[in-house]
Amino acid sequence: GTIASFRPTEEGIPARIRKELITDMTDSFYPMKPVVPYIKVTQDRVVLEIQRGCIRGCRFCQAGQLYRPVRERDVEVLKKYAMEMLRNTGHEEISLSSLSSSDYSKLPELIDFLIEECDKRHINISLPSLRIDAFSLDVMSKVQDVKKSSLTFAPEAGSQRLRDVINKGLTEEVILQGSALAFEGGWTRVKLYFMLGHPTETEEDIRGIAELSNKIAATFFDTVPKEKRVNGRVQIVTSTSFFVPKPFTPFQWAPQCTKEEFVEKAYLTRKAISEQLNQKSIKYNWHEADVSVLEGVLARGDRKLSQVLLYVYNKGCFYDAWSEYFHNDVWMEAFEACGLDPDFYSHRERPLDEILPWDFLDCGVSRAFLEREWQKAKNETISPNCKQACQGCGAARFGCGICVEPRG
Ligand code: SF4
Ligand code: SF4
Structure with a gap:
């Protein structure tokens, strides 16, 4: 089901189309x-x-x-x-x-x-x-009402090891220092965004999400003296979404987790948060896994998927970004009817010598660079x-x- 070769169907058209800028x-x-x-x-x-x-x-x-x-x-x-x-x-x-x-x-x-x-x-x-x-x-x-606004950090991964894998240059030290400064300034709400399912993620990385959330709460209690605590508490809102590998990124070759793996990771996160000393200060939100898996299929799909799109459209699926209109069962029925396996698109690691469906587009960043970054x-x-x-x-x-x- 992979691509053997690309060639222009008309004369005079370049084999790769470069972006305008x-x-x-x-x-x-x-x-x-x-x-x-x-x-x-x-x-x-x-x-x-x-x-x-x-x-x-x-x-x-x-x-x-x-x-x-x-x-x-x-x-x-x-x-x-x-x-x-x-x-x-x-x-x-x-x-x-x-x-x-x-x-x-x-x-x-x-x-x-x-x-x-x-x-x-x-x-x-x-x-x-x-x-x-x-x-x-x-x-x-x-410019904001400090009492109502919240701080936002997007560490995207719970451990420094995994943040290095994803090249997110945000360290725990910076987050804790920033939080301490903010708590001194009167903020009491911190939002944290993470993704679950990055390549190479382990249980320890997931526990890191809970531990970092806990450390931020602890920083509040260490920084703000009791008499100055508004309502006596801090609120950490930890949210996780699921990682969707995208074309033109170093992770374009990476396998995406299955729905079951995602759900397992979300449970693990919730459990790890419930084991923290400051768990009462931490609220945990996570996204639905079905949509992320479908996004993963569509993000790295090829033209065979157009049959699936037509099928679901004919069945009335066109506001799927609104959860009340999202019917995963119709999508799964469409894959089956079109003889396509969603896992082929999302759940396998692509070899470096595979021709990817978007390789005829040149976005400026070279494939050699993306390969180097994937290796790094x-x-x-x-x-x-x-x-x-x-x-x-x-x-x-x-x-x-x-x-x-x-x-x-
Ligand atoms: S590379 Fe993307 S996620 Fe990272 S800082 Fe830039 S815009 Fe944000
Ligand atoms: S060529 Fe160098 S400086 Fe320019 S965008 Fe790429 S890495 Fe950055």
């Missing part, structure tokens, strides 16, 4: 007069995209690879856009958008400007999720981010952004 974000088009609906909608605010791409190479993250290289917009232009769009739309809120906004080099300058200007005009600033440090806590305390993941070796050292991912051929900027 805006090389200069500052001079690119920006919708300064977006349509303003006269009904209440979500995202009812001015959105300022500060940069595109991400310097970090988390190995599970598709956006981090697809949008390489990171390209920042000039801060003066952003200030001008912000004021002009607020004027043009009359919105009462502005949000900053990008992947990993803390990495934008002029963030303090931009936020200071927005705080000053928006304060005068009674406009809210909706902050993106920021790396928790003294700067971001200071900003958050200026298996060796539990981290890669530095683009600001620290270029890893030769292939995106330099676009001649823009971080690839052509001096490092140091």
